Amino acid sequence: MTDTSRKQRIHDLDATLRVGKNGIESVVDELDSQLEENEFVKVRFLRSARGGTSSEELAEKLTEHINAEVVQVRGHTAVFEK
Numbered sequence: 001m002t003d004t005s006r007k008q009r010i011h012d013l014d015a016t017l018r019v020g021k022n023g024i025e026s027v028v029d030e031l032d033s034q035l036e037e038n039e040f041v042k043v044r045f046l047r048s049a050r051g052g053t054s055s056e057e058l059a060e061k062l063t064e065h066i067n068a069e070v071v072q073v074r075g076h077t078a079v080f081e082k
């Protein structure tokens with residue numbers, strides 16, 4: 001896959017998970033499950049989840065719970081890849 005088509009596929013993704021006031025622990029299993037079925041998963045961090053932390057920090061914390069890596073963080077969304 002070319003880098004351009006990869007970027008386009010990531011850009012075209014809709015966020016399928018939202019992290020809110022219940023924190024990242026509440027979406028770990030679902031994210032892991034979605035990554036089994038999809039190459040990329042986009043996660044949106046709501047204001048109630050961010051508090052005093054950045055989306056980058058939350059994305060990194062999520063990777064500690066699953067076997068995946070952060071492909072991209074933009075604004076309040078992060079894309080993960082298995």
